Every structure is written in C-alpha cells, then in structure tokens.
Amino acid sequence: MTVSNPQGTTKIATYCYQCVAGPDLLKVKIEDGVATAIEPNFDAEDVHPAAGRVCVKAFGLVQKTYNPNRVLQPMKRTNPKKGRHEDPGFVPISWDEALDTIAAKLRGIRETGLLDASGYPRVAASFGGGGTPTAYMGTFPALLAAWGPVDMSFGSGQGVKCYHSEHLYGELWHRAFIVCPDTPRSKYILSFGSNIEASGGVCGVWRHAAARVEQGVKRVQIEPHLSVTGGCSAEWVPIKPKTDAACMHAMIHVMLFENARSRLDIDFLKHRTASPYLVAPNGFYLRDPDTRKPLVWDLKAGKAVVFDTPDIDPALDGDFIASGLEVLPDEELVTHEGVAVRSAFGKLLDHERSFTPEWAQGICDVPAATIRCVANEYLDHAEIGATIEIEGRTLPYRPVAVTLGKTVNNGWGGYDCCWARTLMACLVGALDVPGGTIGTAVRLNRPANDRQSSAKPGVDGFMDYPFNPTDKENWISRPQIRNANRTLVPLVANSAWSAALGPTHLAWMQQRHGFESFPEPTQPDVWFFYRTNPVISFWDTPQVAEAVAKFPFVVAFSYTRDETNHFADILLPDCTDLEGLQMLRIGGTKYVEQFWDHQGFALRQPAVPPQGETRDFTWISTELARRSGILDTYNKAINRGAAGVPLKGPNYDFSLQPDRAYGVEEIWDASCRAASAELTEGAEDHGLEWWKEHGFRTIEYPRLQWFLYPHLVDLGLRFEMPYQERISRIGEELGRRLHESGIDWWDRQLTEYRPLPEFHDFSHLIKHAVISNLGGRDEDFPFWLLTARSMQYSWGGNVSLQMVREVAANVKGHRGVIMNPTAARKLGIEDGDLVEVRSPLRETRGRVVLRQGIRPDTLLMVGQFDHWITPYAKDFDVPSMNALVPMLMDLTDATGSAADIVPVSIKRIGGAQ
C-alpha cells in the first residue's frame, strides 16, 4: 500500500487477469475508503513488459465493485421448474444454509460414489476465460483437487472461441500452447486473422506498437474484414473466409518451387527437422532394424544411416534405394530389402507441387500476384544465415513470423494452417529462434511454468509428447469424462487442462442424445460454474440452455444474475477483483505476448471492503471443504501448491496442519512466505503484510528461456516437421480401436490424421456440413457470418458495466452487424436498418453498421451479446452469432474443435431508428 500524490489518497497495488493476455499490474485509488480510479502500477515500470500498464478492461473494475445489480447475498431457487421462461424465484438465504445445502449434496455423493453408473464424475465444474478464473477463485482449485474426479468437460467456449488446433499441435511441435512472433526482433509478420491488437492484451499492443514504429516491422493482415489489427497493419488482404489453408499452401509452393533452394535454411532443415528422414513404401519411416531409429541418406557415405550418426551430410531431397524396418500401426513390422524410398522433404515437394498461386486464387479470392509477393517478401526478410547474441549465446536470427487467428485455428483446416505456419517457419529456420515464430506457454506438457524443461527427449530425435494411448492394451475405451477427450483425442494429453481442450461440445450434445457404443449419457449430480456464461458464450446457445435446465443441482458463483445462473439452484456471491485476496505467479513467458525478463508473484488484495454479504473465495472453499468432510485433503492440496505455490520447499516449510480450518489471511500469509522463500532460495520469508505493501516481488528470468531452439540443440533434438509419421500412426490406431468398439461416428475426424495435410476447400466443406444437416439450399445462405474479439469485452465478464459499454461504442461494430455497403445496396439495406440474419439453424436480429472494410460476402458480429437476463446487457439489443452456429459432428475436427463461422442470409425488416 502506498500513499501517493497529488491528491494524497491511498493507492493499493493489485493485479488484473480478466483476460488470457494478462496478468498485468495496477493500482487502485482509494478516497475515504471508496475505490475511485484505476491507474497503471508505475512501480512495475521496469519489470512488466508493458511498463506497468493495464488495458481498458481494468478500468471497469470500480464499476464492477459498486454495480447496483450485483448479487450480494446467497440465494436459493424456489421454483423447481427450470426453463428460460420460468422465474427461478430466487430468495436470499444465509451463508450457513447455502453452504450446508451444498455440503449435504457433496457428502451424499461421497457416500454413494464419486462416479456414476456410466463411469462419469458426479461432480462437474466449468470455468471461463481461458483459465483466468483461477486467478480469482482463491483456494477453490485445492478443493477440486481434494475432491477427486471432477468433470470439467462442459465447455463454455473452448474449442470455438479459443485457438484450439494451435494449442494441441503447437505443443506437439514446439511446446507452444500459444504461438506468437518474437515481436521485439521481428521485421515481417504474416497474420492470418490474428486480431492481436484486440486480443493480445497490454503486452501485445505495447510490443507491436514499438515494433511498427521503432523496428519498422511490416505486418500483412490476411482476413475477410478489416479488424482493429488490420487497421494497424501495413497491408490488408481480404481473403475469403476459411480458405487460409489454400493461401498458405500456395505461399509454401512459391518458397519451394519459385525460389532457389538456397533461399531456404538448408542447415536447419537437415539437422533440426525430420526433413531428411527416409519414408518407406507404406508411408512410415524406414528404420534401422536394431535400434529402430529412422534412417537418412548420407551424401558423404552414399548410404542410409541412422539420423543421429555423427559427421554426416543427410540428403534433403531425392529418391534412394535402401533397406530397413518399417513400423506400422499396432507394432506391425515390415522388413524392406532394397526398396525405393524418398525423404520426408521429397514427400513434401510432391505434396505441395500442385498448390500454385493461380490454384489458390480461385479458392481464396486473393490474387496470385499478391500471394507471390507476400511469400517472396517473407523470404526477403528471413535473413538466412544471420545470427544474434542473446545473453552470451549466439543463435540464429530469423525476423519473420506467421500468426493465426482463432477461426483460422479452429475446426476444419486448423491442422492444415497450424502445420503450414510451422512449416513456413522451418523452411527459413525461424521456428522458436530470435525474431521468428515462437511459443509462449505450455498447458498440456509438464512442468507448466517452464517450456524448456517440458521438452524432454523422446523417440526418433523428437521431443517426447504425452499422447493418450491408442494401442490395444491401453486405449481408454471408456470415457472418463463426458466429452470423452482422452478416448477420442490422443493429442489432448492428460494435464489439468486436457478436459477443457477436448471436444467440449460433445458433453453438451450428449445431453440431447447419446452416441452409439458409448456409455449412457448422464447429468452431473452437482455442477459448479464460475466466471463463465455458456448459455451466451457457446454455440447453439439455446441447446446449452436446454441442457443446463435439466441439471439437477447447479451451484453458480455469481456476480450478477445471468443467463446460465438463471438455471441455478444456489447462487454464491464471491468477492470480486478488488475485494478478494490471492497470490498469483507472474512473469516468465505466458500467453499471448507476455514475455518477461522477470518472474515472481503478485498479490490481489482487498482494496475496499466486500460489498454486501459477499465472501472471499478462499473462505467459501475452506467452508465447503470443512462441511463436506474433506478438510484434511484440502489442506494437503494447498500444501502441495494447488493454490499457486507449494508451501514446502527445499529451504522452507510453511505447511498448513491438515485438520485445521484456516482463515483466509492465514492461508495467504503462508503462501506469501512460501513465495518469498521460493524466489530467494529460502533467504526471505516475507508475510502477507509485506506483500500488501509492495504488491509484487520478482527475480530475473533469462531471455534465453524465451526460445526453445537452444534447448533442442543442447539435447540434440529436432522439430517434428514436415512429415507427421506419429500423427498418421496414432490416427490409424485410434480408428482401429474405435471400430473395434463399434464406433463409426468419429470416422470423419479420423480423416485428418495424415502425414501431410490433405487439402480440402474448407469453406465449401463447412457450408455443406451445415446445410446437409439442417436443410436449405446453398443459394439461400450467400453470406458468411463471422465474429471478432473486442478488447473492451473479451474474457472480461464485464458486459454489465456501463462505462465499458460507453467506451466500447467508440469502436465500430459494437452496436450491430457489420456489412459491406455494396452488398447492402443490392438488398436495399441502409446503415442502421433493422435486419434479420438467418442461418440454417435459426435467426437473430440487429442493426446494420455499414463499413467498407469487409468483404461483400461476409457479415461480422463483434463480441458475444444477445443477453436476456444479465442486468444492463439485456437492454443492448445487439445480436450474437452464437445462437446461429450449430453443434454438429460434421463440423468437428480431429482435435475436437469447430470454427466460429456459419453461412447465413440477411434481409431488411425495418428502418433506422
């Protein structure tokens, strides 16, 4: 806490983690005990990557605290009927009644069994905002850990609103749950729909602004509408929706066939990728029979040798005659003697040969000349051979990067685009090196706070990856949770994040009808949710509402009434951002553009007293643990680090006694002391009061840790590009397991498991999937409906804040449907007209906002609105695309995601207001 001028008021340090691009640090100005303003935390100017700034969302926190529409006391439902048009009849109850009611349910479950007859957890929980609720729910993660199996597979936007394919393939290829440019060193960025200026947070905006002005970086924005990011880019290329894969294939074609091979990073391809690995006749690597290591053709010796033989010159391209072993799916072995083999790079050449710019032009509506120009500019900027010194180590310097937006990343085509992006980096040696395309975080591999340590040696010279098993003995035939993530998606691994990264819509779809040869779908006995509103934020939102209405017991941690807690049985009002107490790990590299030179912890502390009867989340968690009889395991989970920092380390021990119910401040005081000790190897043990005064504490974080390349060099590992032998193998095995179990409804997803992505016109594929399932004619739905992130709202749960609404209105598109004026004129639509937008699923209404910066075949609805309960927001009268997008198996890709896009029609139904 500091007393600062000019007004002589108190300023309290805390953090903002309302969006995945955080956390950022701020101060709250307090006058006479009232929070009146948010300010940057200039104490962190030299520590935080954006010099202690916070974005517009943080400025909503004062209104968030004092919003008169908050739920300020526990409530219970009195109307047992649940439905959109049923009044829940919420009445206030005491905390004791609320907690005892929940605890009784939980105790009952423990007595009956934690799993139901179908083998699914009886307790489920959903959280929104890409994991950010964890920064506000105190010790609740410890409660979940203490409980045992919890089904976290009911999604609230995961798979549609996130960067799903990137999360899974990014982690496989370069430990990059999130991929971004090395912005401070990049000179050329190809952005396929990545709206980084709206979704990259403070650090993203800060770094890209500096890159534009100080480095002169050229960013080319390829997207159907001119987003905020497009507006801030050097060039906008208005591509047809969901045809990015064609454009990227053509760029690769230009790089491979229209430029001298010397313009590529040959050394990187030969020694840091699997390009020289020989591919045997059945499509799997040719291997040494004794070691089973893949073979390469050594140009020096003129023969095939294992890839890690010292002092060889592996051939990048070519056809060879060689002998060896081929390992097919399910360990079927084929011995080859003197067969024709081709290098993986050669296979790539064969694959990309037909993808000319002229071919792509017809699919993605981008002129061939533009594709050529951009691909060649990418090569021009790659600086093959250049080096840079980072903390005394000389590394390759390749200042070119490729980024992908969420609708490019999601659903069909996501694999293709992620693969093409990663390949484009490999072709010029720009993968996870300074200036290039790098990763920020790991969520599926472990440890979660250190990308480098998570990259351990695996088979074939690649990093190990925790695939879910697909072999006969170990395949998880019976889903453990309702989205069947580990059964259907080998890539999703088995971390705490894996449930949310499975095909989360399957959990909702199963509530309507079960899938053949799968366990009987069941509802969770108890469903908790926090900082999420899936009845607004998922697809086919009326279907989600229908499913939630059938859940027998729903506990909603509630800020205001909303469309999902409309179906709840108990509302629990927790302390909000400026009222609660919590410690959070900060720094290192994480999420979108958070690359710090420091790491440590920050404290969220009560800047003002809790409003009404709201309670700190840690108090709620401890009480639930105590009342449901799991206090012992709850405290042990906190001791292990479930609340963010282990309380016992090599040089310290601040462990809690298992059998005691601790106060909120006691728990966080122990965490503060443990955090201090962890950062200083036991030298410091500052308690809560010190942290309240200082707000954060950091130590240095080595910049070399930003890049995976040096770590791979040290371990002698390669990036698993371009040929996807493992993907191909697990796909074949998964198919066999599913078919052996009588499951054929996942067959379409199995087609994605190819060693090199098989091209489809995904735009056509998606339209066909929607219409063939729901009916209608192609010509009835001539527009594509898309959405775009709003910096003012994304992930914030702040739709009920007046100030956010007011300032967001300055950014075009927050009040209606963006449409191209030429297309509008043809339909007799004028600016401000009331229109109906109809997909084959259903229709919605809104006002038209005419803008030139959008393709004539595209409509755009920014953000996610369409509220009908949430106070204030329910009066917006702004449409959302979410109700128009169907949940369909045919729209689901192999990773379990689908894209935020749907074919629609539009017609005028009223004049301007």
Place this chain on the structure above:
Amino acid sequence: MTRYAMVVDLRRCVGCQTCTAACKHTNATPPGVQWRWVLDVEAGEFPDVTRTFVPVGCQHCDEPPCETVCPTTATKKRADGLVTIDYDLCIGCAYCSVACPYNARYKVTRDTPAYGQGKMPNETQRADPARIGVATKCTFCVDRIDYGHAHGLVPGVDPDATPACANACIASALTFGDIDDPDSKASRLLRENEHFRMHEELGTGPGFFYLWEKKQ
C-alpha cells in the same frame, strides 16, 4: 516559455479506449461525457480501405475560438498553453460548445448516475456540483501539472504530473510535454516525424500534434 501539448503517434494507436477510460476515472466525468476519446476512422472503398484510430479532445489551441466567444471570461488561455474553464464564472451559455471546431466541450444539466437508479459510492465520492450546468472539457489534467510544478516534478515525465490519458496509454501513442523545451520527448518526436494538426487551416493553433510518418 512553456507550451504544453499532446503528441499523438497515429502509427501506434489501436483505438482501445484505455485513454478514454483513464480520463473518465481521473476526472470523474459522468456517463456520456468523454473529455478524451478515440475516433475509429475508415477511408477508401473496398478493397482499398484504411482504418485509423485518432485520439481527440480539447486541442488546447493557441487561439481558442471558445475563449473568444465566452461572454464571462470563464474560458481562458494560460501562459503554458492550457485552456481552462472557471466553473464559477461559466453561465452555461454553451457558446463555446458551438464555437469549438473539435466538438470537445460538454454540458450536463443534471446528475446522471451510471445505472440511473442512485449513485454508486464512487460517484457520490467524486460528485462535483460545480460541473453541473457549465461547460466542461479536457483540462490536460491541470491539477496534476500544477501539482508537479509545485513539487519539482516534470509534466510528461513524472506520472503524478502527467495527464492520465498519456499515463495510461498502452501503446505509448500519447506523449505529453513542453514543446518549447527542445529536450522534451514531445519535441524530439515532432523533430523526427512528419506531423499535422487537426483543422489547422482555421488558425486555431491546436496543441495536439498527430505523427504519421518518420521524417526521411
């Protein structure tokens, strides 16, 4: 001499409205009143379209039209370039609002809580009856500047002496400073970059400079 001005780098601004929000907090402006805001400007026709974000507000002109028309001398130009309004003198005639070519002035005639159903504690705490029925506008956070001078701080350098919008900007697009001081960052930016001022042809001498390209 001192001439305080705002230098806006249009290459940096992303239209996020963080400055808008920071201004609303610091100056406790009521709903609908934005002393600082950012325009979202589109130009051209598909597919040759540009989108630019342009922070605007009172330009603190050298020759403020609002001052000329003020019948009570409530609006005045300070020696350091700031255009101020004395709420005690202002009669709320709104001549200044009409005269301002930058649409920078506001007048509210009654207290309007954000949620229209009674004030929130922060609104009660910051309520200022002196601002009802009078002209208001961006002050360049004059209280911070004056505080800074009184305490040896440098406006544009020390956060406590710098307008809230410039402090809060997450793109470093807003730079406040003394353009008569050749060593200020604002002066350096003006020397190094091409720039323009809005409606300069009107002879107002705006104290708001827009950078758009590095000088060759």
